[in-house]
Amino acid sequence: MLTKRQLFILEAIIDGYTKTAEAVGSRSISKREDVSYSPATVRNEMADLETLGFLEKPHSSSGRIPSNKGYRYYVDHLLLPRRVSESDIVDIRQLFADRITETEDVIRKSAEVLSDLTSYISVALGPDAFNTKLKHLQIVPLYESTAVAVLVTDTGSVEHRQITLPEGLEAQELEKVVRILNDRLQGVPLIELNKALYQEVASVMEQHLSQHMDVMHSLENALHTDKSEKVYYGGKTNLLSQPEFKDVDKVRSLLELLEKDEQMHQLMVPTQSGITVKIGEENDIEAFEDVSMITATYQIGGKPVGTIGILGPTRMEYSRVIGLLQYLTHDLTKMLTSWHHRE
Amino acid sequence: MLTKRQLFILEAIIDGYTKTAEAVGSRSISKREDVSYSPATVRNEMADLETLGFLEKPHSSSGRIPSNKGYRYYVDHLLLPRRVSESDIVDIRQLFADRITETEDVIRKSAEVLSDLTSYISVALGPDAFNTKLKHLQIVPLYESTAVAVLVTDTGSVEHRQITLPEGLEAQELEKVVRILNDRLQGVPLIELNKALYQEVASVMEQHLSQHMDVMHSLENALHTDKSEKVYYGGKTNLLSQPEFKDVDKVRSLLELLEKDEQMHQLMVPTQSGITVKIGEENDIEAFEDVSMITATYQIGGKPVGTIGILGPTRMEYSRVIGLLQYLTHDLTKMLTSWHHRE
């Protein structure tokens, strides 16, 4: 078990390294006003903390930096979320004050605000297609054989897809189709729509429609939803101002990874609700060796449906970021849930 | 007037510098198999080309690199678009083979292909809101006071906006509104819809509708279109592999600029049709000092409506890029025009 003084020193080092990105020496700690013991004492403690694996030295005669294990200990035992500052609150409130009406927009804006406030990279995932259900479907004919399918989901978002209708489908037949679809498919998760189309709708269609084969084919396109959600980013270039990324190659491997939506998606899939902190190699991805990711889920009606998070250097301000994320997801959840229950 | 040999040497230097990103020396040119004169001769020619302003030296004892004036001359007089290679054709065809149904998608995909093929950054602008006209409008009610407005444009693209309807508007009244709108607003450019709403529709509305004030207010949101088009990018990280951008600060100022959609939009507004080449400071933007931008317009029904282009280091492969852009915009134009004329 760590002594009180060891804890203090560990925290001091994490603090100092977070601010300067440079290894912290014994003298600088000893000089603090709230510290009464000498550099030598600090050094002894440091040596102990190092053998315990919480600290490490970039080279033999340098000060100490926190190891990933040190960060992990800090996050698990020491850290308490910083209260969100007044000015941050203003910025976030601002976000929800703009009257935005689409889920996507809120998520995207949230990511922007978050990266602006933190100077790190923000990542956000919209409501999961697994949890998003069809609420209402409408097909608007445009030209003779072209139409738009408008899908309204229970998360309050709206999507449209252009589709081709079979030649010579009567307007009133189309109406019938739409009625059947709404009747059978409401409440079905988006990604299962196509499956449900065949399981639930096909037979009914057959009974009522002569062109049922052609129609089914058209609908397949209308109802297809990609599993992979879009990933939203904010402040991708923020990385470039961090001293640990003055090396272009590192930046590149990271930014290239961010282009791969599927991978990022996987990393962020909402698991347990609440805040998750992944430090360095805990992310299980090589390019993420020197970064940490803090994610938080937001919920709709009590169910976690999406994720929003921050990607920053391992020496990021955990306490502040966690505070911000808690605050933001709380508001997000409230807002989205209220939308969801309107009607 | 430049002699034949001078032209040859200019081209050789541009060529060499494009490939290696290093200043080209006299000896390396003289050693080429198709060159029979000595390094000294080459040096004399180089000196002349330098006083003419087509070449410059990074430092007094180095080889030559093309000046921006040199590139300009090359582009204007020497360059002939390289024939697009077979494998490039395959990739582009592939793009148009996927059945895509939305203008936006094609543009975005085009940008992707282009950056993949060139390893530069691609930039694309969707059809201009000035030239895009309303073709058809539909309002789909969702819940009691929420609805979706679906706008179909003459470029074949579809947009939706969520709007709030006045309390207690009867379905049949809504139908009337939609009919009036379609009647009066078809063919109006998107950005002028709101103006037209008041000029053309207000009075009619007043005659037929009790709640006309409230309705008008709702419609304002439905019909508002941002002037600034979205800008699509491909391969933003490609920049990071170019040797001239191993300096993080340069990269940052550039990437930050790319986040500013309005500015990029301005740079790319389709002016004359065809290919435009802007070299270095010709772009009138500080961050673009070391890059060139080649843009091409695509058309719908003979009218240039959008732009797609490439952003690369000044030493980029002009000839190849221009070839590619010509090929791609030609296909784009054909495809979009055919969509546009379907009906």
Added chain:
DNA sequence: ATTAGCACTCAATTTAACCGAGTGCTAAAT
């Protein structure tokens, strides 16, 4: 007009010297 020859230039690389922040360890002080 062309080219061989040579002195010269200058960025880039290597080498050496030095500085200073910081450590570990020992022995004295508390």
Added chain:
DNA sequence: ATTTAGCACTCGGTTAAATTGAGTGCTAAT
């Protein structure tokens, strides 16, 4: 048994000098 002063030692970073080599400009010979 802690704590601390003291000191030798380490090592990255910086600066300065030396070396290298690709390339030039100019002159005189072809």
